[in-house]
Amino acid sequence: MPKICYLTYQSFPSEKANTIQTISNLKYFVKNGYDVELIFPLREKNSSDKLEDLEKYYNFKEKIKITGVKHNYPFGKINFLKKLFFILSHTLWSRKIVKKLLTSSYIAEAFFTRSEWISYFLSKNNKNVIYECHQLSKIKRILIPLILKNKKSKVIFLNQKLLTQTKLEKSVYSQITVLHNGVDHELFQKTVDKNKNHIIFVGNLIRFDKNRNIDFLINSFKDKRLSEKHHLKIIGGPDVEVARLNKIIRNNNLEDKIETLGRLSRKKTIEEIEKAEIGLLINSSKNIHSTDFTSPLKYFEYLMGGLKVVAVDFPSHKVLPFAENINYFRENNKEEFIKSIYSASSKKAISKRSLEDITVDLRVKKIIEIIEN
Numbered sequence: 001m002p003k004i005c006y007l008t009y010q011s012f013p014s015e016k017a018n019t020i021q022t023i024s025n026l027k028y029f030v031k032n033g034y035d036v037e038l039i040f041p042l043r044e045k046n047s048s049d050k051l052e053d054l055e056k057y058y059n060f061k062e063k064i065k066i067t068g069v070k071h072n073y074p075f076g077k078i079n080f081l082k083k084l085f086f087i088l089s090h091t092l093w094s095r096k097i098v099k100k101l102l103t104s105s106y107i108a109e110a111f112f113t114r115s116e117w118i119s120y121f122l123s124k125n126n127k128n129v130i131y132e133c134h135q136l137s138k139i140k141r142i143l144i145p146l147i148l149k150n151k152k153s154k155v156i157f158l159n160q161k162l163l164t165q166t167k168l169e170k171s172v173y174s175q176i177t178v179l180h181n182g183v184d185h186e187l188f189q190k191t192v193d194k195n196k197n198h199i200i201f202v203g204n205l206i207r208f209d210k211n212r213n214i215d216f217l218i219n220s221f222k223d224k225r226l227s228e229k230h231h232l233k234i235i236g237g238p239d240v241e242v243a244r245l246n247k248i249i250r251n252n253n254l255e256d257k258i259e260t261l262g263r264l265s266r267k268k269t270i271e272e273i274e275k276a277e278i279g280l281l282i283n284s285s286k287n288i289h290s291t292d293f294t295s296p297l298k299y300f301e302y303l304m305g306g307l308k309v310v311a312v313d314f315p316s317h318k319v320l321p322f323a324e325n326i327n328y329f330r331e332n333n334k335e336e337f338i339k340s341i342y343s344a345s346s347k348k349a350i351s352k353r354s355l356e357d358i359t360v361d362l363r364v365k366k367i368i369e370i371i372e373n
Helices: 017-031 051-058 082-103 116-124 138-147 160-166 170-175 214-220 239-251 266-275 288-293 297-304 334-345 352-358 360-372
Strands: 003-007 035-042 065-070 110-113 129-133 154-157 176-178 198-202 231-235 258-262 278-281 308-312 327-329
Touching (some): 003 017, 003 082, 017 297, 017 360, 116 129, 116 138, 129 138, 129 360, 138 160, 154 160, 154 360, 170 176, 198 266, 214 334, 231 266, 266 297, 278 334, 297 308, 308 334, 352 360
Parallel strands (some): 003 110, 035 065, 110 129, 129 154, 198 231, 198 278, 278 308, 308 327
């Protein structure tokens, strides 16, 4: 059985969508006949390398070997210069773990990762590595061309704009694939009665140290055109942000119209998505990743759950599959937001039969083609 090693600087378990995406990919590597090992740093207080903890948290049953590695670097321990310490810790840990694997003669068909530093150190050692690029930074713009100097290295970009803005030489394009996110269709097998006019938002309420602009949603619900007819559920943490939003909701007497459910298990989150009619993609334009590069996992889950989608009019949303079916509104424009909600309510959801091209299973099959070619 061929083996793939997913070597990453992510922390598990975590409510962050990037870890859900990783576990979904690994699940389907197993289903497609691969032996899979996940190696990551134990860098958070709740980090766990116990298979049963991850199975319960992410709701999967496939056999994935889980290896947690000690993390002695200053990430998360010093708030001052937080970003600098993250980069330093990421770099040092990546170099150390790659060196450790190579000196132990670790064998795998390929290494798969979201870490630019892990990709760089593996590519320097002429290993088969697939780097999945979800956003850009100054460091990534420098490292990606260096990674691609190794002809065995491949890079997957989530959308065309990421590729274009990396400004790579055309000579390396044979090592590049553009591949959007996907959805684990097996989680959406039930037929569920929809709650008409129920709206849902799923995701971390704080992203890149900034709030998601959920305040705008709450303020919009002061308008009777929404509050008299619609109901909003907000799923996600952290708890401190949930408490802040609850205070605003109470102060505006909207407790019977807006619910904050906090962090939910993977299973319960899917159940709530399936019951809703409309899913929201909302973020702040203060971060270029949100405006230009994101391929949000929640979007694909909204579609598979039979929801209509309302989204902020960002370039990143305009290049998603089925983008023509999204109901857009300009950021912080209440009138357009309300109009988009009513427009979505009047439309039919995309049929599941039409969504076969956005499954994680198909996505992983395409990645396997990259590995085997």
